[in-house]
Amino acid sequence: MFESKSAGPSHRTHIRAGQPWWRIDWREIWEYRDLLALLVKRDLTAIYKQTILGPLWFIIQPLLTTVVFTVIFGRVGGLSTDGIPHFIFYMSGTILWNYFQGVLNHGAGSLVGNTGVLSKVYFPRMVIPLSGVFVNFAHLALNFVLFLGFYVWFMLRGSDMNPNGWLLMFPLLIVQCGLMGLGFGLWVSALTIKYRDLRFALPFLTQLWMYATPVVYPASLVVTPQWKFLLWLNPMTAVVEFNRYAFTGRGSPDIAGLGLSWVVTLVILVSGLLLFNKVQRTFVDTI
Amino acid sequence: MTEPAISVRNLSKCYKLGTIGRHTLVDEAQYLWHKIRGKDPREHFSKIGHTATEARRVEAEQEGNQEFWALKDVSFDVQPGEVIGIIGRNGAGKSTLLKILTRITEPTSGEAFINGRVASLLEVGTGFHPELTGRENVYMNGTILGMKKREIDAKFDEIVAFSELEKFIDTPVKRYSSGMYVRLAFAVAAHLDPEILLIDEVLAVGDMEFQKKCLGKMQDVSESGRTVFFVSHNMAAVSRLCTRSLVLINGELSFDGDTPDAVSKYTAISLKAEACASWSDKDAPGSNGFRLKEVSVRGIDDEPVGSVDIRQPLCLKIRFSLDRDKMKFRCAMALYTQGVCAFTTIEKEEREYLQAGEHCLLVRLPGNILSEGEYLVGVSVFASRGVKSHFCRIPDAVAFHVSDCMDGGSARGDYAEGLGGVVRPNLEWVHE
Numbered sequence: 001m002f003e004s005k006s007a008g009p010s011h012r013t014h015i016r017a018g019q020p021w022w023r024i025d026w027r028e029i030w031e032y033r034d035l036l037a038l039l040v041k042r043d044l045t046a047i048y049k050q051t052i053l054g055p056l057w058f059i060i061q062p063l064l065t066t067v068v069f070t071v072i073f074g075r076v077g078g079l080s081t082d083g084i085p086h087f088i089f090y091m092s093g094t095i096l097w098n099y100f101q102g103v104l105n106h107g108a109g110s111l112v113g114n115t116g117v118l119s120k121v122y123f124p125r126m127v128i129p130l131s132g133v134f135v136n137f138a139h140l141a142l143n144f145v146l147f148l149g150f151y152v153w154f155m156l157r158g159s160d161m162n163p164n165g166w167l168l169m170f171p172l173l174i175v176q177c178g179l180m181g182l183g184f185g186l187w188v189s190a191l192t193i194k195y196r197d198l199r200f201a202l203p204f205l206t207q208l209w210m211y212a213t214p215v216v217y218p219a220s221l222v223v224t225p226q227w228k229f230l231l232w233l234n235p236m237t238a239v240v241e242f243n244r245y246a247f248t249g250r251g252s253p254d255i256a257g258l259g260l261s262w263v264v265t266l267v268i269l270v271s272g273l274l275l276f277n278k279v280q281r282t283f284v285d286t287i
Numbered sequence: 288m289t290e291p292a293i294s295v296r297n298l299s300k301c302y303k304l305g306t307i308g309r310h311t312l313v314d315e316a317q318y319l320w321h322k323i324r325g326k327d328p329r330e331h332f333s334k335i336g337h338t339a340t341e342a343r344r345v346e347a348e349q350e351g352n353q354e355f356w357a358l359k360d361v362s363f364d365v366q367p368g369e370v371i372g373i374i375g376r377n378g379a380g381k382s383t384l385l386k387i388l389t390r391i392t393e394p395t396s397g398e399a400f401i402n403g404r405v406a407s408l409l410e411v412g413t414g415f416h417p418e419l420t421g422r423e424n425v426y427m428n429g430t431i432l433g434m435k436k437r438e439i440d441a442k443f444d445e446i447v448a449f450s451e452l453e454k455f456i457d458t459p460v461k462r463y464s465s466g467m468y469v470r471l472a473f474a475v476a477a478h479l480d481p482e483i484l485l486i487d488e489v490l491a492v493g494d495m496e497f498q499k500k501c502l503g504k505m506q507d508v509s510e511s512g513r514t515v516f517f518v519s520h521n522m523a524a525v526s527r528l529c530t531r532s533l534v535l536i537n538g539e540l541s542f543d544g545d546t547p548d549a550v551s552k553y554t555a556i557s558l559k560a561e562a563c564a565s566w567s568d569k570d571a572p573g574s575n576g577f578r579l580k581e582v583s584v585r586g587i588d589d590e591p592v593g594s595v596d597i598r599q600p601l602c603l604k605i606r607f608s609l610d611r612d613k614m615k616f617r618c619a620m621a622l623y624t625q626g627v628c629a630f631t632t633i634e635k636e637e638r639e640y641l642q643a644g645e646h647c648l649l650v651r652l653p654g655n656i657l658s659e660g661e662y663l664v665g666v667s668v669f670a671s672r673g674v675k676s677h678f679c680r681i682p683d684a685v686a687f688h689v690s691d692c693m694d695g696g697s698a699r700g701d702y703a704e705g706l707g708g709v710v711r712p713n714l715e716w717v718h719e
Binding site for chain 2: 011012013014015016017018019032034035037038039041042045046049117118119120121122123281282284285
């Protein structure tokens with residue numbers, strides 16, 4: 001079985017100390033695209049094996065969250081929703097937030113959670129956090145179908161919602177959301193190597209973060225300029241707010257805020273990529 | 288001359304001490320606190336490591352060193368088609384070297400060039416997911432090891448046939464027995480089709496059948512002109528497979544050459560005894576006028592050898608000087624292996640030496656008598672006329688290694704697996 005000459009181009013590997021910190025071998029990651037695809041497939045199929053409801057959990061989870069938010073923040077708390085039907089308001093925020101959080105968590109655990117494999121065999125480690133972007137995108141797609149269903153139903157019942165041109169930007173918002181989750185995930189993953197505390201702090205921090213994002217309240221609730229700036233500095237604010245605006249024509253779309261959120265997203269993403277790339281080279285020594 | 292398959296230049300790996308074991312902010316704070324109070328913070332964090340290298344690292348830490356070199360300035364070339372063994376004791380840097388060559392971690396300094404597609408078998412079954420079926424895991428494992436999906440598509444039937452798991456290929460692997468698990472994992476690894484195969488000794492665990500398959504596979508690989516880089520402290524396997532070997536001692540490359548020489552070097556280190564031991568007049572052991580000058584293991588050409596073929600005769604030689612005329616005693620030698628005494632050979636009667644000065648005694652061992660492995664030779668010189676009196680006794684004078692090269696000419700014939708026993712006479716089986 002070793003007779004056949006391998007078909008690929010001759011492989012030359014140069015191993016040396018102190019690779020420049022800015023060099024990320026994208027070509028190598030591309031070489032491992034099949035692994036990326038399989039990791040995505042594995043995560044999508046393996047999680048729900050031996051569960052009764054299976055992939056239905058993808059739908060039940062955001063649905064229940066939306067119901068809880070509607071009851072607690074909408075009915076009991078009586079928070080404004082800018083006149084958007086409560087269910088649509090909370091659901092639109094929830095599914096995007098879930099996507100962001102899913103990518104973030106996947107990335108955050110990519111090094112520490114896979115030490116077993118990573119200390120035994122080499123493949124570009126970046127593949128693991130990248131796979132999280134796609135796995136969670138599949139979850140998001142399912143959730144979005146659910147959302148569309150409710151959206152159309154509310155429209156047919158005559159709710160006052162005005163979808164507009166910003167809908168064209170919707171795919172871009174999804175991309176931004178994924179990149180943001182990836183960027184922060186890479187940061188946390190790299191920092192967790194040194195400080196394991198982050199593992200315990202992360203669920204708590206993301207929950208706080210969600211309440212700092214206009215998921216359960218509209219951005220219009222924040223009026224003082226200083227707080228407004230802080231709100232829009234959080235890159236998720238723009239994603240959630242613009243998404244709502246695109247579908248309903250209500251809310252407070254702030255173009256400057258969107259620009260700012262893209263700047264923050266790209267800064268976090270690029271710095272995250274570089275930091276992760278630096279840490280992954282020798283992380284098995286410290287783990 | 289062709290380009291080397293692996294070229295290693297001044298490769299070093301240093302672990303910084305003091306950064307180990309501080310994984311949380313609390314630890315970090317404690318570390319600082321200890322520092323501020325002027326105590327040695329390392330005291331607080333020194334603990335027994337879980338790997339061989341780490342144990343050495345902790346040792347270095349306790350000695351107060353700030354850094355620890357797991358690998359120091361190692362250079363060598365491996366030509367395509369060569370089967371090269373890396374031997375050394377636990378913690379000598381073997382695994383670190385392999386980890387660098389497989390790119391699991393980066394060197395601290397130096398560089399390495401690898402020409403050709405590399406496959407590493409540091410552990411079979413890496414990345415198996417219990418919930419996935421055998422089929423899914425073949426793909427998963429294959430891509431983790433660096434195969435493309437279409438390559439696996441092309442070889443899938445071959446892999447399944449090799450594993451003999453056709454019936455269970457769509458069953459989740461968590462339902463597999465451990466034997467089935469290993470079979471599937473190895474089938475994937477065996478079909479990697481690499482130009483360079485890096486193998487760690489962890490592969491040598493598992494049942495006999497599996498080991499045999501592994502070793503057989505490595506032989507196949509080397510015979511088809513591929514390069515094999517075999518890391519082990521199983522001398523028998525190294526002797527059998529590798530023509531050339533490197534010996535690592537405390538992270539440094541101490542020997543690079545023919546396997547038999549490498550094995551004797553390793554034997555000498557691990558048993559703390561050489562194939563030839565000699566003493567100067569001043570520190571010669573012995574009493575009552577007897578002084579031991581030299582003990583050696585010699586091959587058929589009368590040269591000291593540390594590694595001998597199982598079929599070759601060898602001789603044990605002892606040289607000593609006497610201070611008086613007319614001394615009378617006898618000499619005995621005991622051969623220890625696998626923690627027991629294989630046998631003792633003794634002069635049948637006491638010998639009388641009429642003249643003072645240097646004398647030499649030797650005893651010949653025929654071929655096909657010792658088993659494979661390391662032997663330690665103990666020497667004893669005594670007289671037992673009336674009260675037993677010792678002239679000299681050294682339990683670990685010299686050491687040597689016996690290897691069985693598996694070409695069918697030795698007592699094991701064509702049997703490739705382990706054979707028990709401390710002796711291995713070549714006996715004839717007859718059918719009546």
